[in-house]
Amino acid sequence: MFRSVVLFVAFALSPLAALAEAHMVRVEASGSVAEAADRLEAAVNGAGATVFARVDHGGGAAAIEMDLGEAELLVFGNPRLGTPVLQADIRAGLVLPLRVLVYDDGGQTVFLYEDPAAMLSDYEVPGETEAVGRMTGALANLTRAAAN
Numbered sequence: 001m002f003r004s005v006v007l008f009v010a011f012a013l014s015p016l017a018a019l020a021e022a023h024m025v026r027v028e029a030s031g032s033v034a035e036a037a038d039r040l041e042a043a044v045n046g047a048g049a050t051v052f053a054r055v056d057h058g059g060g061a062a063a064i065e066m067d068l069g070e071a072e073l074l075v076f077g078n079p080r081l082g083t084p085v086l087q088a089d090i091r092a093g094l095v096l097p098l099r100v101l102v103y104d105d106g107g108q109t110v111f112l113y114e115d116p117a118a119m120l121s122d123y124e125v126p127g128e129t130e131a132v133g134r135m136t137g138a139l140a141n142l143t144r145a146a147a148n
Contacts, residue, residue, distance in 0.1 A: 034072070037054065048078065049076050054074055074099065077096060081135055082096050089123040
């Protein structure tokens with residue numbers, strides 16, 4: 001009985017996992033994770049946005065003698081884009097500012113981020129809002145510029 005329940009739950013949740021993955025945008029980058037994260041940070045700053053945090057997940061794991069590999073998270077934004085979204089639904093502050101994970105995927109450095117329209121779909125923020133479109137374009141442009 002327990003096995004049947006576990007199998008049912010796993011089967012029922014598998015489309016959700018596939019849906020979540022479909023909302024992720026993956027951009028392959030050259031160089032190490034640190035080099036790619038440096039380029040992304042420079043691109044963000046060059047575009048007039050602000051890097052609020054740079055989280056070294058790999059370094060944090062190493063500090064407690066666990067292996068995670070290279071992985072950094074950049075948290076950044078531009079109040080001109082984010083504020084209208086937060087005015088539409090302050091709960092969007094749970095997913096803003098924007099985030100890009102930079103990690104090593106079997107020897108390939110990768111930028112990974114969630115599509116803003118999908119990320120904000122659970123909030124009362126119309127997907128066609130100009131700010132959402134500009135966030136989508138900014139993420140694509142910044143990661144593409146930092147990829148090489």
